[in-house]
Amino acid sequence: MKAAILSIGDELVLGQTVDTNSAWLSARLVEYGIMPAWHLTVADDRAMIADAFRRASSECELVIVSGGLGPTEDDLTRHGLADAMGVGLELHEPSLEHIRGFFTRRNRAMPEINKIQAMMPVGSTVLDNPVGTAPGIRARLGRAEIFITPGVPKEMFHMYERHIRPYIQMLSNTSGGGGRAIITTKVNTFGLGESDIGIKLGDLMDRKRNPTVGTTVSEGLVSIRIRSEFPTRDEALAQLEDTVKQVETRLAPLAFGRDDQRLQDTLLKLLLEHKKTVATAESCTAGLLAKCITDPPGSSSVFVGGWVTYTNDLKHQQLGVPSEVFTTVGAVSQECATAMADGALQRSGADYALSLTGIAGPSGGSADKPVGTVWIALADRTRPTIAMRFVFPGDREMIRDRAAKTAMNMLRLRLMKLD
Amino acid sequence: MKAAILSIGDELVLGQTVDTNSAWLSARLVEYGIMPAWHLTVADDRAMIADAFRRASSECELVIVSGGLGPTEDDLTRHGLADAMGVGLELHEPSLEHIRGFFTRRNRAMPEINKIQAMMPVGSTVLDNPVGTAPGIRARLGRAEIFITPGVPKEMFHMYERHIRPYIQMLSNTSGGGGRAIITTKVNTFGLGESDIGIKLGDLMDRKRNPTVGTTVSEGLVSIRIRSEFPTRDEALAQLEDTVKQVETRLAPLAFGRDDQRLQDTLLKLLLEHKKTVATAESCTAGLLAKCITDPPGSSSVFVGGWVTYTNDLKHQQLGVPSEVFTTVGAVSQECATAMADGALQRSGADYALSLTGIAGPSGGSADKPVGTVWIALADRTRPTIAMRFVFPGDREMIRDRAAKTAMNMLRLRLMKLD
Numbered sequence: 001m002k003a004a005i006l007s008i009g010d011e012l013v014l015g016q017t018v019d020t021n022s023a024w025l026s027a028r029l030v031e032y033g034i035m036p037a038w039h040l041t042v043a044d045d046r047a048m049i050a051d052a053f054r055r056a057s058s059e060c061e062l063v064i065v066s067g068g069l070g071p072t073e074d075d076l077t078r079h080g081l082a083d084a085m086g087v088g089l090e091l092h093e094p095s096l097e098h099i100r101g102f103f104t105r106r107n108r109a110m111p112e113i114n115k116i117q118a119m120m121p122v123g124s125t126v127l128d129n130p131v132g133t134a135p136g137i138r139a140r141l142g143r144a145e146i147f148i149t150p151g152v153p154k155e156m157f158h159m160y161e162r163h164i165r166p167y168i169q170m171l172s173n174t175s176g177g178g179g180r181a182i183i184t185t186k187v188n189t190f191g192l193g194e195s196d197i198g199i200k201l202g203d204l205m206d207r208k209r210n211p212t213v214g215t216t217v218s219e220g221l222v223s224i225r226i227r228s229e230f231p232t233r234d235e236a237l238a239q240l241e242d243t244v245k246q247v248e249t250r251l252a253p254l255a256f257g258r259d260d261q262r263l264q265d266t267l268l269k270l271l272l273e274h275k276k277t278v279a280t281a282e283s284c285t286a287g288l289l290a291k292c293i294t295d296p297p298g299s300s301s302v303f304v305g306g307w308v309t310y311t312n313d314l315k316h317q318q319l320g321v322p323s324e325v326f327t328t329v330g331a332v333s334q335e336c337a338t339a340m341a342d343g344a345l346q347r348s349g350a351d352y353a354l355s356l357t358g359i360a361g362p363s364g365g366s367a368d369k370p371v372g373t374v375w376i377a378l379a380d381r382t383r384p385t386i387a388m389r390f391v392f393p394g395d396r397e398m399i400r401d402r403a404a405k406t407a408m409n410m411l412r413l414r415l416m417k418l419d
Numbered sequence: 420m421k422a423a424i425l426s427i428g429d430e431l432v433l434g435q436t437v438d439t440n441s442a443w444l445s446a447r448l449v450e451y452g453i454m455p456a457w458h459l460t461v462a463d464d465r466a467m468i469a470d471a472f473r474r475a476s477s478e479c480e481l482v483i484v485s486g487g488l489g490p491t492e493d494d495l496t497r498h499g500l501a502d503a504m505g506v507g508l509e510l511h512e513p514s515l516e517h518i519r520g521f522f523t524r525r526n527r528a529m530p531e532i533n534k535i536q537a538m539m540p541v542g543s544t545v546l547d548n549p550v551g552t553a554p555g556i557r558a559r560l561g562r563a564e565i566f567i568t569p570g571v572p573k574e575m576f577h578m579y580e581r582h583i584r585p586y587i588q589m590l591s592n593t594s595g596g597g598g599r600a601i602i603t604t605k606v607n608t609f610g611l612g613e614s615d616i617g618i619k620l621g622d623l624m625d626r627k628r629n630p631t632v633g634t635t636v637s638e639g640l641v642s643i644r645i646r647s648e649f650p651t652r653d654e655a656l657a658q659l660e661d662t663v664k665q666v667e668t669r670l671a672p673l674a675f676g677r678d679d680q681r682l683q684d685t686l687l688k689l690l691l692e693h694k695k696t697v698a699t700a701e702s703c704t705a706g707l708l709a710k711c712i713t714d715p716p717g718s719s720s721v722f723v724g725g726w727v728t729y730t731n732d733l734k735h736q737q738l739g740v741p742s743e744v745f746t747t748v749g750a751v752s753q754e755c756a757t758a759m760a761d762g763a764l765q766r767s768g769a770d771y772a773l774s775l776t777g778i779a780g781p782s783g784g785s786a787d788k789p790v791g792t793v794w795i796a797l798a799d800r801t802r803p804t805i806a807m808r809f810v811f812p813g814d815r816e817m818i819r820d821r822a823a824k825t826a827m828n829m830l831r832l833r834l835m836k837l838d
Contacts, residue, residue: 011635011644013455015445016605018437022460026434036432037467039460041441044633048456072617073626074633111618133614152636154813186435195552198491199530207492214463214493216430217571225430280706280727286713287699287706290727294705297781297815305737306727308699308709314724314767318737348733362716394573396716 001171002060003029003036006052008067008077009151010044021066021156028160032172033182034062044068049080057084057142062171064164067151069134071114077148078137082121085141089119092126095135102133127163131155136163181233183240187224187247189254190263190409197222200250204243211243220402221263224251253418256409263408264292264299270415271302278411279348280306281319281340281355283331284374289356289404304350309340315357319343330369332357334387337375341387345379352414353379354407360396374403378410386419420590421479422448422455425471427486427496428570429463440485440575447579451591452601453481463487468499476503476561481590483583486570488553490533496567497556501540504560508538511545514554521552546582550574555582600652602659606643606666608673609682609828616641619669623662630662639821640682643670672837675828682827683711683718689834690721697830698767699725700738700759700774702750703793708773708823723769728759734776738762749788751776753806756794760806764798771833772798773826779815793822797829805838 005025011017022039029036037060042048049068056063068077082089095118103110117134120126127136127147132155137148145167149159189197194217198205201224204213211228224247228240248255256266271278280290290306293299309315312326321339329335340355358374365371370391377387388410392402413419424444430436441458448455456479461467468487475482487496501508515537522529536553539545546555546566551574556567564586568578608616613636617624620643623632630647643666647659667674675685690697699709709725712718728734731745740758748754759774777793784790789810796806807829811821832838 009635010633010646011637011642012442013445013458014449014603014644014646015442015447015455016642016644017635017637018439018442019458020437023431023434023437026432028434030433035462036434037461038471039432039438039458041458042456043454052457070634071614072634073624074631111614113617114614154817184433195490195530195533198532205492212493214429215489215491216428216436218430218436223430223435225433225435227429227433282706285710286722287701287709287725287727290706291704291710291819294729295816300729303705303729305729305733306706307737308706308725308727310713310719310722310724318724318726318766347737397714398573400710 001034001062003034003062003064004056004060005036005039006056006063006065007039007041007151008044008049008052008065008080009041010074012041012067013043021151021153024153024157025064025066025160028165029062029064029168030182030184032168034168035182044074044076046076046079046083049077050083053081053084053141053146057144057146060144062168063144063146065146065148066156069117069136069148069150071111071117071133075116078119078121081124081137081139081141081146081148085121085123085139087122090122092118092120092135095120095126095128098128098135099133127159129155129159130162131158138163181231181236182227182229183233183236184225184227185240185244186259187226187244187251187255188257188261189222189224189251190220190256190405191254192222194222197224197251197254201247202250204246204250211239213243213247220398220405253413253416256412262295263405263412264295267293267408267412268296268299268302270412272298274415276351276415277302277304278352278354279304279344279350281344281353282306282308283310283315283340283357284360285356285400285404286310288400289354289407292404292408304348306348307344315340319347332359332369332373332375334375334389337377337387338385341377341379341385345381351381352411354411355379356403356407358399358403360399362396372399374399376403376407376410378414380414420453420481422453422481422483423475423479424455424458425475425482425484426458426460426570427463427468427471427484427499428460429493431460431486432462440570440572443572443576444483444485444579447584448481448483448587449601449603451587453587454601463493463495465495465498465502468496469502472500472503472560472565476563476565479563481587482563482565484565484567485575488536488555488567488569490530490536490552494535497538497540500543500556500558500560500565500567504540504542504558506541509541511537511539511554514539514545514547517547517554518552546578548574548578549581550577557582600650600655601646601648602652602655603644603646604659604663605678606645606663606670606674607676607680608641608643608670609639609675609824610673611641613641616643616670616673620666621669623665623669630658632662632666639817639824672832672835675831681714682824682831683714686712686827686831687715687718687721689831691717693834695770695834696721696723697771697773698723698763698769700763700772701725701727702729702734702759702776703779704775704819704823705729707819708775708826711823711827723767725767726763734759738766751778751788751792751794753794753808756796756806757804760796760798760804764800770800771830773830774798775822775826777818777822779818781815791818793818795822795826795829797833799833
């Protein structure tokens with residue numbers, strides 16, 4: 001089964017918006033062992049959309065499309081599909097009622113422009129949209145089954161669950177024993193670059209190996225992608241898990257989680273297991289660490305709170321950093337980071353406190369404290385406070401991101417007794 | 420001139436990584452009036468890569484490619500290009516020296532696997548990479564000039580600036596008077612949905628109009644995209660600015676900035692103009708507001724600091740929220756938000772303080788305080804504190820994002836005397 005992902009929108013080809021839908025949809029197909037052959041993005045241009053439909057439906061059996069179903073005049077996906085199918089549009093009354101109802105429940109009349117969202121290519125099937133005004137469209141063209149959802153990610157997610165997943169599920173149940181099972185996973189690591197990871201993985205990365213092992217860098221994390229393809233699902237899964245074990249053994253203690261698991265998810269899990277709490281004291285990251293720690297639902301059981309002490313005055317007043325620190329070694333120093341973490345530990349009543357103070361840039365650097373210099377301290381009720389100095393590469397956003405991740409990783413290693 | 424963007428990587432077609440390079444590269448081309456025709460993403464598959472090169476170079480004059488130049492065995496872009504060109508690979512000695520030097524400067528020997536990065540298709544040109552090990556590649560194939568950069572965004576940015584931008588600049592200088600000038604911009608708004616924005620824009624969105632006006636929703640913001648195409652650059656620019664004025668007039672006070680300008684950039688500008696400072700007191704957003712306010716460089720002039728009071732104990736101890744508030748109306752209340760903002764204003768010495776307390780979910784909601792309920796307060800040295808209740812849709816991440824944006828927008832409107 002060959003599948004393709006199509007996304008439609010001027011904002012995408014003009015680079016005004018990053019296409020996140022295609023990656024999300026691909027990951028869903030891969031869950032069922034369907035490898036997308038390609039992603040294609042085209043503009044809000046009726047002829048180009050029609051052409052993309054023709055091309056996709058001549059090459060693939062499954063085409064999933066997002067975008068261009070909105071109410072405004074630049075939304076032309078329905079017209080492009082109708083052109084490729086060689087048909088016109090017709091009004092779908094129940095959809096019109098649904099759209100009217102959407103506005104009525106908000107005590108408003110339906111704007112006339114929304115009527116276009118109830119117009120469907122003749123011969124297509126309407127996919128109802130429980131979370132927005134635009135229904136989706138399903139149609140058969142060439143050898144392809146085509147599913148179209150709105151481009152708004154939230155609506156796309158719902159439409160996938162309601163209409164597309166059941167179809168793929170049905171396909172994967174009926175394809176039977178003749179097919180091959182493909183299972184993929186990712187092992188996520190933090191702390192080393194891609195070359196070093198590649199060396200540690202060595203022969204596991206041989207392209208002729210099955211399962212295959214590849215690496216990808218994203219936002220400071222190196223992920224090891226593993227893809228296992230065997231005649232049966234059981235065999236594919238067993239081989240996948242065997243390779244995962246080998247990868248994790250070669251990369252311990254860098255490997256912290258699988259698939260979508262983030263550092264903060266692992267940290268929450270460890271804190272819950274150990275029944276410990278954490279507080280934060282941030283300068284350069286200014287709340288990013290606290291925000292990350294509280295990304296996962298349930299983090300209120302382990303996170304007490306934190307301070308964003310951007311000025312020296314607040315560092316002194318709120319966390320008790322001695323004023324001499326600023327006049328002698330300065331705010332970006334071991335002494336300041338240590339005092340911030342100690343102050344946060346004491347005032348919050350938490351079991352651990354993490355602090356960060358550094359220079360996120362782009363200005364403010366010097367020869368001995370270049371932009372990217374960050375001191376990170378970890379205070380612990382049962383052990384002396386430690387502080388470490390890092391110099392992170394990149395721009396302001398990257399420096400702040402790496403600093404927050406490094407702080408979470410310090411606490412992860414402490415909880416695992418690996419630091 | 421027809422251009423296309425190609426990105427290469429298993430992690431992209433498998434949906435493990437979102438492709439941000441294509442959007443970034445497109446935005447750069449658009450700056451020179453070149454509209455990319457499409458984006459295509461293919462896997463780390465030698466035959467598919469070669470096929471994508473053939474297809475792109477038969478349709479386009481300019482093809483920009485990122486990804487697949489790494490040192491590991493899944494990096495096959497150079498092989499795919501060589502196949503499409505019908506040539507082999509040859510060693511480029513200066514590149515090998517560069518790669519060796521990269522490791523030598525880090526006191527390490529070059530791993531043998533990195534040697535592949537110095538192998539180039541015969542007849543291609545090497546594009547040196549000042550920030551990483553992998554050189555880029557430039558080649559002529561069919562009617563296309565092809566530029567290939569590493570997939571790591573930071574390296575891609577540098578390679579664009581060093582090698583691709585000068586080429587596009589040269590093209591746009593020599594295309595002369597026969598061509599047409601295309602200029603685009605975006606007007607960013609916050610506070611109304613896409614349908615309502617569409618109604619307010621009315622006839623400006625007519626598809627036959629020039630400049631064209633389109634809308635895109637992203638992360639709670641509606642952006643109005645304007646594209647002006649005229650024989651001369653001066654005319655395109657004048658027409659563009661005229662349309663921008665009409666858009667801004669119809670959408671005031673929702674429109675807060677142009678192009679990449681974020682709410683936090685506008686807020687920083689306004690605070691600097693008014694010489695005012697701000698502090699934060701956060702519960703449900705847990706540092707996200709402080710993080711956003713400090714995203715732009717220079718924010719240390721206007722941001723004093725903040726508190727992340729996740730527990731009621733910390734809200735009471737650190738910000739002076741009366742304990743009765745928790746036992747009577749609860750932490751998600753007008754009283755709590757007001758006391759948090761007042762406490763932060765007083766303790767920080769700032770001119771303004773923003774506070775947020777709410778239920779980010781997924782659990783913790785009730786009939787009268789559903790998930791998404793957030794109270795936001797604004798304390799001001801010269802006016803009584805105001806607090807407003809919102810119920811944001813979506814998941815935990817979306818609720819926290821909208822809450823932080825709404826808080827920034829409240830202060831923006833106060834500074835502009837529009838609230």
